[in-house]
Amino acid sequence: MADLHFQSALAHRSMPDNTSISMREISERGMIDLRGLTTDKKFVAAAKAALGVELPKVPRTSTTFGDVQVLWLSTDQWLVLTGRARVTALLADLRKALGTIHSLAVDVSDMRAIIRLEGDGVRETLMKGSTLDLISDDYAPGTVRRMRFAEIAALLHVVEQNMIDIYVFRSYADYAWEFLVKSARRGSEVKLFPNLIKD
Amino acid sequence: MIIVTCPVCNASGDETDFHYGGQAHVRRPATTDAANITDEEQRDYLFIRHNPKGLHFERWRCDRGCGKWFHAARDTVSLDFKAYYGITELPPAEIIAQAKGPWADYFKERMKAKK
Numbered sequence: 001m002a003d004l005h006f007q008s009a010l011a012h013r014s015m016p017d018n019t020s021i022s023m024r025e026i027s028e029r030g031m032i033d034l035r036g037l038t039t040d041k042k043f044v045a046a047a048k049a050a051l052g053v054e055l056p057k058v059p060r061t062s063t064t065f066g067d068v069q070v071l072w073l074s075t076d077q078w079l080v081l082t083g084r085a086r087v088t089a090l091l092a093d094l095r096k097a098l099g100t101i102h103s104l105a106v107d108v109s110d111m112r113a114i115i116r117l118e119g120d121g122v123r124e125t126l127m128k129g130s131t132l133d134l135i136s137d138d139y140a141p142g143t144v145r146r147m148r149f150a151e152i153a154a155l156l157h158v159v160e161q162n163m164i165d166i167y168v169f170r171s172y173a174d175y176a177w178e179f180l181v182k183s184a185r186r187g188s189e190v191k192l193f194p195n196l197i198k199d
Numbered sequence: 200m201i202i203v204t205c206p207v208c209n210a211s212g213d214e215t216d217f218h219y220g221g222q223a224h225v226r227r228p229a230t231t232d233a234a235n236i237t238d239e240e241q242r243d244y245l246f247i248r249h250n251p252k253g254l255h256f257e258r259w260r261c262d263r264g265c266g267k268w269f270h271a272a273r274d275t276v277s278l279d280f281k282a283y284y285g286i287t288e289l290p291p292a293e294i295i296a297q298a299k300g301p302w303a304d305y306f307k308e309r310m311k312a313k314k
Contacts, residue, residue: 059208059209059210059265060208060210073265073266074208074264074265074266074267075207075208075265075267077266131212131213131215131216132212132216145210145264146263146264146265146266147216147263148215148216148262148263153263
């Protein structure tokens with residue numbers, strides 16, 4: 001069997017030079033899909049022991065410890081982020097800690113592509129493809145939300161006020177990238193929300 | 200446009216963020232042997248649905264959120280959601296009291312079965 005090695009879904013894309021916000025792919029991040037019941041105290045404790053951080057239980061939040069970040073996906077599902085190189089070791093730790101507890105931990109590093117958007121108009125750009133009110137206080141830094149973006153399923157992670165990571169399924173990466181390049185094109189800024197635009 | 204709020208994760212959103220799952224409380228004929236089911240019962244189970252003007256009970260899924268199913272009581276005239284409740288639950292008593300026609304019959308039967 002040939003060696004399996006990761007290849008970015010956006011490797012052939014170059015950095016766009018005509019957009020009002022900066023866009024780049026984050027390919028060095030590994031992801032683990034973790035499922036279990038928060039009502040199971042053993043599961044919560046085991047996950048904390050392996051990850052070093054409590055699983056976020058409040059909807060649409062995230063927690064961080066060192067290079068491990070845990071995003072809330074559902075009441076029984078989390079996405080654990082860490083460096084791509086560390087995933088195998090972390091997954092082994094996690095599985096060892098979870099043992100026979102009714103749960104699931106899977107390496108899904110190649111399942112999604114991550115696009116990092118940065119700049120003053122980042123929220124408005126995303127709102128062109130979404131029904132969510134991204135300029136409201138609900139989307140403070142740290143917020144995680146699954147959403148419908150440009151008709152496809154996406155995961156939104158507000159890293160900082162003007163820095164947002166968008167996770168899309170790998171097969172949609174090219175489409176999402178193209179959509180973002182077009183909707184962020186310089187000169188197409190919406191500028192309906194002056195409090196967000198600092199000239 | 201309908202604005203839906205998921206009772207599981209509290210996310211509010213446009214109806215395109217959710218998925219309509221058909222009429223609530225549809226029950227499979229209560230038997231373990233398929234030979235006991237008449238054609239009429241199977242037809243009713245698969246195809247026959249209420250079409251009320253006013254209060255209706257539906258299943259919805261928080262499709263682009265937490266992914267969980269839930270129940271909702273909705274007015275088909277005003278499109279207002281009257282109540283949200285868990286996927287394994289019955290509606291709140293005050294909503295059941297407002298049910299009319301086949302829905303009132305259905306809940307009366309369910310309540311009787313509960314006792």
